[in-house]
Amino acid sequence: MSAPFHVLALAACALALSACGGDTPEPLIEPPPDDTPASTDPCAPNGHVHREPAGDWCHCNRGYRAAAEGLSCETDPDYVPSEGFSFGDNGEHACWHVTNGPFVTVTASTTRLPRVDDFHTYYTVKLRPEGGQYTGTFSYKAFATGNFVIYLSTPDVPVTLVETAIGTPVTPAGTRPTGDYCDGLKHMVGYELTDRVQYTLTLGPTPLPELGMVIEHLP
Known part of the structure; x- marks a missing residue:
């Protein structure tokens, strides 16, 4: 029996116990809970995740970069700390x-x-x-x-x-x-x-x- 029809049959049993020949309906099997909290950020602690329709990506803190594989921030070996903000041509x-x-x-x-x-x-x-x-x-x-x-x-x-x-x-x-x-x-x-x-x-x-x-x- 396919999964949808199995679920429908169980529901019918719950409504008509005598017809199904049992006193207690068979419990539905729920999927296991997700152990990962919804608030967990895969890019932390050196950045945070952006979840967008085009795909999730890491916005990493200055001095870090998004890893080539997976969602995480890694140290940027090419980062050079700024020596002050430049206003360029001053407008x-x-x-x-x-x-x-x-x-x-x-x-x-x-x-x-x-x-x-x-x-x-x-x-x-x-x-x-x-x-x-x-x-x-x-x-x-x-x-x-x-x-x-x-x-x-x-x-x-x-x-x-x-x-x-x-x-x-x-x-x-x-x-x-x-x-x-x-x-x-x-x-x-x-x-x-x-x-x-x-x-x-x-x-x-x-x-x-x-x-x-x-x-x-x-x-």
Whole structure:
């Protein structure tokens, strides 16, 4: 008897004991429990796992790399510790986009996270009112591993970046004013990001309803 028909027969016995000729129905055999806790991370303690439709992968801490086989993080023999965050040209290239584009306008929403990860793009960011000021939350997916800079039109805006999958804030590697290349971008916030990782970017609260922004990967 095939497995589905066997299960149906047992269920019928449970409903009609006299017809099946027994006082106690035969118990269904349950599969053995999974002894591995759901919270176990195969990439820990030197990273954490990303479970995605295209396949699971390890996001390893700096100084480690994903193993060639299996889900784990191993020491990266080629890792060279950084001697400080570099802001590159201090915003000269980003300022070029203020004049030449491409231009995209995004509007903050409470129902979705607009994306702000187009390459080499000047964003006009429209924030939403909240508590007498303005704020906005957006989605950013890194397309490389290395130094990234968020260029803003004003320094007076709180910036928060969180790794979306695990809810962990990313500490800025540095902040400073841009060089005197344009009036549209005046402030830089630097981060060390990882390829393929999704981040959540929050701007504000601020009294300003609208900002200019460029996000660049520094080679």
